[in-house]
Amino acid sequence: MTLGDQETATAPKAKDLVVLKDVNKHFGPLHVLQNINLSIGRGEVIVVVGPSGSGKSTLCRTINRLETIDSGEIRIDGKVLPSEGAALAKLRADVGMVFQSFNLFAHKSVRDNVTLGPRKVRKLSAAAAKEKAEKLLDRVGVGNQADKYPAQLSGGQQQRVAIARALAMDPKVMLFDEPTSALDPEMVNEVLDVMVDLARGGMTMVVVTHEMGFARKAADRVVFMADGQIVEENDPDSFFDAPQSARAKDFLSKILHH
Numbered sequence: 675m676t677l678g679d680q681e682t683a684t685a686p687k688a689k690d691l692v693v694l695k696d697v698n699k700h701f702g703p704l705h706v707l708q709n710i711n712l713s714i715g716r717g718e719v720i721v722v723v724g725p726s727g728s729g730k731s732t733l734c735r736t737i738n739r740l741e742t743i744d745s746g747e748i749r750i751d752g753k754v755l756p757s758e759g760a761a762l763a764k765l766r767a768d769v770g771m772v773f774q775s776f777n778l779f780a781h782k783s784v785r786d787n788v789t790l791g792p793r794k795v796r797k798l799s800a801a802a803a804k805e806k807a808e809k810l811l812d813r814v815g816v817g818n819q820a821d822k823y824p825a826q827l828s829g830g831q832q833q834r835v836a837i838a839r840a841l842a843m844d845p846k847v848m849l850f851d852e853p854t855s856a857l858d859p860e861m862v863n864e865v866l867d868v869m870v871d872l873a874r875g876g877m878t879m880v881v882v883t884h885e886m887g888f889a890r891k892a893a894d895r896v897v898f899m900a901d902g903q904i905v906e907e908n909d910p911d912s913f914f915d916a917p918q919s920a921r922a923k924d925f926l927s928k929i930l931h932h
């Protein structure tokens with residue numbers, strides 16, 4: 675085999691940004707993640723759906739190491755997630771996360787919420803962090819709210835600040851765990867629109883959501899989980915229009931017929 679052949683042989687792997695291989699996790703007797711294998715390509719948008727308790731949040735939390743795993747391996751951009759220390763902090767900074775509850779620092783202004791990470795972790799100057807924050811706040815449509823405190827903003831605005839805060843770290847991948855579930859219905863679309871823009875801009879994303887409009891518009895692949903397993907994965911139209919497994923059919927009939 676020539677060197678050129680080897681490069682060709684390894685090329686498909688290099689495009690995978692996040693790779694979970696045989697990942698298992700237990701909470702006591704509960705086998706919450708069962709032999710999870712999932713590769714997420716650079717720029718790919720994955721939507722994760724499944725019944726409550728199926729392990730979707732735990733899956734997200736293992737990817738940025740908020741949860742440890744019992745066996746298997748998680749790689750981000752080729753590097754195995756370290757278990758602790760400075761190497762973990764560095765890799766974790768590459769993974770942005772947006773939660774259902776907006777998790778902003780209540781006692782800091784919107785601007786300071788966004789500048790904090792870049793200053794502390796990325797060592798940006800105050801001026802550079804401020805400029806970056808203002809650009810990102812503009813991008814998510816809350817540029818005129820920078821001096822306010824989180825409690826003075828609507829839920830939809832707070833969640834968009836949370837997205838700007840995560841983006842300020844220049845993450846390689848963004849994880850969203852039911853980012854619109856806590857929002858009043860009229861604010862859901864303003865957050866989804868920002869996420870669609872992000873997806874179209876080439877961000878690698880893992881999104882736990884039951885918003886099928888978003889999935890159809892933005893997802894490259896839908897992953898369906900049940901009882902700690904990936905039961906089915908497909909492109910969004912095939913998944914929603916023609917689910918294969920009994921579990922997926924049952925799940926979709928419940929979320930569609932309401």
Ligand SMILES: Nc1ncnc2c1ncn2[C@@H]1O[C@H](COP(=O)(O)OP(=O)(O)O)[C@@H](O)[C@H]1O
Pocket residue numbers: 701704706724725726727728729730731732733
């Ligand atoms: N820290 C924890 N300790 C014990 N059990 C947990 C913990 N976190 C989640 N679980 C359990 O693991 C299962 C999967 O939870 P989760 O990943 O939150 O599911 P989903 O996000 O799909 O609703 C649930 O049965 C939940 O009760």
Ligand SMILES: [Mg+2]
Pocket residue numbers: 730731732851852
């Ligand atoms: Mg969850």
